[in-house]
Amino acid sequence: MKTGFVTIFGRPNAGKSTLMNALMGEKLAIVSPKVQTTRHRIRGIITTDDYQIILSDTPGIIDPKYKLQEKMMMAVKSAMEDSDVALLLVDANENLEEASQIFEALKLKVPSIVVINKTDQTSKEKLEEVYAFFGSKSYCKELIGISALKGAQLNELTQAILKYLPEGDPFFDGEEMTDLPTRFFVAEMIREKIFYLYKEEIPYHTTVLITEFKDKTTLTKIVADIVVQRETQKVILLGEGGKMIKQLGTQARKDIEAFLGRKVFLELFVKVRPKWRDNEFMLKEYGYY
Numbered sequence: 001m002k003t004g005f006v007t008i009f010g011r012p013n014a015g016k017s018t019l020m021n022a023l024m025g026e027k028l029a030i031v032s033p034k035v036q037t038t039r040h041r042i043r044g045i046i047t048t049d050d051y052q053i054i055l056s057d058t059p060g061i062i063d064p065k066y067k068l069q070e071k072m073m074m075a076v077k078s079a080m081e082d083s084d085v086a087l088l089l090v091d092a093n094e095n096l097e098e099a100s101q102i103f104e105a106l107k108l109k110v111p112s113i114v115v116i117n118k119t120d121q122t123s124k125e126k127l128e129e130v131y132a133f134f135g136s137k138s139y140c141k142e143l144i145g146i147s148a149l150k151g152a153q154l155n156e157l158t159q160a161i162l163k164y165l166p167e168g169d170p171f172f173d174g175e176e177m178t179d180l181p182t183r184f185f186v187a188e189m190i191r192e193k194i195f196y197l198y199k200e201e202i203p204y205h206t207t208v209l210i211t212e213f214k215d216k217t218t219l220t221k222i223v224a225d226i227v228v229q230r231e232t233q234k235v236i237l238l239g240e241g242g243k244m245i246k247q248l249g250t251q252a253r254k255d256i257e258a259f260l261g262r263k264v265f266l267e268l269f270v271k272v273r274p275k276w277r278d279n280e281f282m283l284k285e286y287g288y289y
């Protein structure tokens with residue numbers, strides 16, 4: 001059996017989370033059109049009779065400006081240290097030179113597959129240019145074009161990954177899909193809705209903390225704090241007469257119900273915690289290690 005750790009690296013918005021979900025056939029990682037949606041390393045486990053791939057989605061690689069972003073980059077680093085294969089994901093339409101510089105700077109010691117994403121919205125000529133560009137790079141063991149969104153060429157990608165995975169016994173039970181707790185995904189689903197519903201900086205100043213999670217006979221009761229940095233952000237989150245937070249709650253609850261497969265009672269509170277993104281203690285409390 002082939003077993004090993006595969007990490008998806010790439011710049012913000014390359015489509016890492018979309019690829020992770022497409023390979024898993026399940027939505028584990030949250031996705032949004034905004035950059036820096038992913039803040040943690042998220043592990044998904046794919047087990048078949050022939051292989052176990054332990055896939056990691058990582059935050060987009062950036063130059064950190066505040067402590068939260070430093071933590072995000074530490075998540076990238078820790079994923080780097082225990083991978084057998086790296087997927088270097090690039091949006092076919094992004095700046096290739098900048099993407100390549102980042103891949104080079106990772107100084108990966110493991111085989112790297114350059115994965116060109118978003119081929120569904122890329123012209124043939126442009127794709128040829130991208131292939132030629134990465135094909136000549138020394139870190140590129142293998143080159144493959146996909147569309148994570150449309151699910152194109154994913155079998156080919158899996159076959160390419162398997163070529164480089166070592167033989168070994170599975171690390172996880174075949175039934176397990178992730179090593180992260182349910183609460184984590186619930187908080188992420190709320191966070192995803194914030195990325196969709198609120199404009200500009202709001203999602204970047206916000207985090208979500210699950211404070212209560214109780215399975216009752218007919219439903220699961222979930223209470224969460226939405227943490228922001230300033231009073232003005234709290235006002236925006238709530239919206240006029242609480243309109244926005246109500247919408248957020250309804251949308252998040254629907255996703256959580258589908259995820260848990262049972263009815264959910266979701267209660268949301270907005271808390272102001274000045275400068276939480278730069279506070280080591282609060283970052284820990286909110287799950288950023």
Ligand SMILES: Nc1nc2c(ncn2[C@@H]2O[C@H](COP(=O)(O)OP(=O)(O)OP(=O)(O)O)[C@@H](O)[C@H]2O)c(=O)[nH]1
Pocket residue numbers: 010011012013014015016017018019030031032033034035036037038039058059060061117118119120121146147148149150
């Ligand atoms: N057209 C097209 N869009 C895609 C594809 N893959 C991802 N996207 C879109 O690109 C955007 C970013 O996708 P994500 O999966 O959140 O990207 P990410 O790399 O995880 O982003 P960060 O969290 O910023 O690191 C979303 O709007 C996706 O729907 C693709 O193959 N084709």
